[in-house]
Amino acid sequence: MADVVETKLREYLKKKALKPGSPLPKELELAEALGVSRNVVREALSRLRMLGMIETRKKRGMILAEPDVLKAFERVLDPLILDKQTLQDLFELRLVLEMGLADILYRRMTEEDLKELESIVDKETGKVRTPFKVKNEIAFHGKLYQMTGNTTFLRFQSMLLPIFEYVVDLRKKDGILSGKVTHRDLLEILKTGTPEDFRQGMKEHLKPHFERLNR
Amino acid sequence: MADVVETKLREYLKKKALKPGSPLPKELELAEALGVSRNVVREALSRLRMLGMIETRKKRGMILAEPDVLKAFERVLDPLILDKQTLQDLFELRLVLEMGLADILYRRMTEEDLKELESIVDKETGKVRTPFKVKNEIAFHGKLYQMTGNTTFLRFQSMLLPIFEYVVDLRKKDGILSGKVTHRDLLEILKTGTPEDFRQGMKEHLKPHFERLNR
Incomplete structure (x- = not known):
């Protein structure tokens, strides 16, 4: 009714x-x-x-009003009440977005953005393999979304964060950290490489996640 | 209250x-x-x-109930009431998804999937540059999403269709069709190429859209 x-x-x-x-x-x-x-x-x-x-x-x-496409979506994105398959689907969505955003990123990023990203990377401790910290992940990857200039992506990312933390917990159990390519490597690619280089770097960075996907 | x-x-x-x-x-x-x-x-x-x-x-x-993350989202996705910026954001989301789904696609696609995709391509008329038809676009790209085995992507894609048609109208005004790489070329890449080849092909296929993006 x-x-x-x-x-x-x-x-x-x-x-x-x-x-x-x-x-x-x-x-x-x-x-x-x-x-x-x-x-x-x-x-x-x-x-x-x-x-x-x-x-x-x-x-x-x-x-x-001007409708807000993400407002309603936001309200149901609660990992406590989502089933495992949906959490997995949403996590894969995040992987796909990060692999796919290179072209828009290169088109829109500014010198200012790169400086901010650099200061985010500088704050991370360690030199080769930074210890995995959710806070660092959020700062770095969130900035990438923001650099696309697409506010819908950015909000999407912040909504997917609870999902992200759910998967981070899983990673700890598996003992899997991030791939060989670090945040600093990705930053260097953004400064001097092409969108293709960035995608390759991101794929390497996200490798442990891709390996965990079922067939 | x-x-x-x-x-x-x-x-x-x-x-x-x-x-x-x-x-x-x-x-x-x-x-x-x-x-x-x-x-x-x-x-x-x-x-x-x-x-x-x-x-x-x-x-x-x-x-x-098991909440349905996309149900609420679906209700506000009406191009008639969305502002231009949001439509643009959502269209970019589609570009990002299509550029990013290669790895999951290669991981999960089956021989059966490739056959179905082939029959979709066979139904399109023309040999080199197929005349642009929304119906063909939906059939081909929708099948790609389905091949990822991620039902959230697939539903997302069907929700983005109205947006897609809105952009197709724009394309007609500009006289821009699709890039040099056709649906058939993409199919061939899926059969014999790597995820990297597929991303390059998809980028070429979507080129007119990427060129229209503002900086």
């Missing part, structure tokens, strides 16, 4: 051709237009508000 | 350590535990149901 009313409400709003920022009709008016009770309309409105499609503004009442 | 109660409810359910399949406490019990009215609890439950975290089963009442 709630699903049906939600769909009706969406269609009604679309037909009215409301743009982001437009005020919404009053609850009573919507209830009449959809032929349902105010309580039912309120529930449907609540769902759209939850998805970020509707906002309530002081003095202006409800308006149609 | 609704947000606060939703968060409280989530915490309450977590503290109770319910597993997927467990029955939920009754509305009245939840209202008392959270110190709010039944109406407010009902709204919070409706939100969780919408995210696929709760299901209602005949005779058993509400149970905690």
Whole structure:
């Protein structure tokens, strides 16, 4: 029932051709237009508000908002309630993203970005094989996403972090750390190499993860 | 207010350590535990149901479900209501995924998969430069996602299709078709080449899109 009313409400709003920022009709008016009770309309409105499609503004009442594609996604990404297969799928998504972002990264990264990345790498201790620390991983890989200039990627990455930590725990059990190519090596590739070099480096860096994938 | 109660409810359910399949406490019990009215609890439950975290089963009442990470995401992915920047971000996400999936693809694809992909390519007309058809694009690229064995990717791809069509329209305006490497070339690479060859081929195939990216 709630699903049906939600769909009706969406269609009604679309037909009215409301743009982001437009005020919404009053609850009573919507209830009449959809032929349902105010309580039912309120529930449907609540769902759209939850998805970020509707906002309530002081003095202006409800308006149609710019929807936030990741807001709803964020709410279900809780490793405590996700099944193992989904966690695995999402972890693979992260591997795929990191292998695939080279071209956009090279296109958009700035000198400033490289300096920041360098200072992140400098903060990591050790010279050859840095001891594995989640904090370092997040700082380094998060910066890479940010350097793509794509805010959706960046937010996606921060949502995938709980998943990441779940897999890091697994890694500790297996005793597997990262591959031969370190964060510093990747930084050097970004400074002087090509997107192809970077992909090869990243593949080497993520190797223990790729080896753990089932066939 | 609704947000606060939703968060409280989530915490309450977590503290109770319910597993997927467990029955939920009754509305009245939840209202008392959270110190709010039944109406407010009902709204919070409706939100969780919408995210696929709760299901209602005949005779058993509400149970905690295996949440569906993509269900909520799907509901906001409507190109008519997304702003241009988000559409662009999502389109870039698709480019990144296609560049990044080579390793998982090679690990999991089967002889059967290659045969199916071949029959998809055979159905496309033309020999050197196939005329650009959304239907062909969807069939070929969708099959690649499916071959990764990762159902989350596959569903993601089908959700990104509206975005894809939006960009295809743009391409028509620009008069840009696909790169020199065709679907058939990519198939040949899958049969005899390495993941690196595939990435190079895919980059060539997607070249017009990469060239359109801003810096």
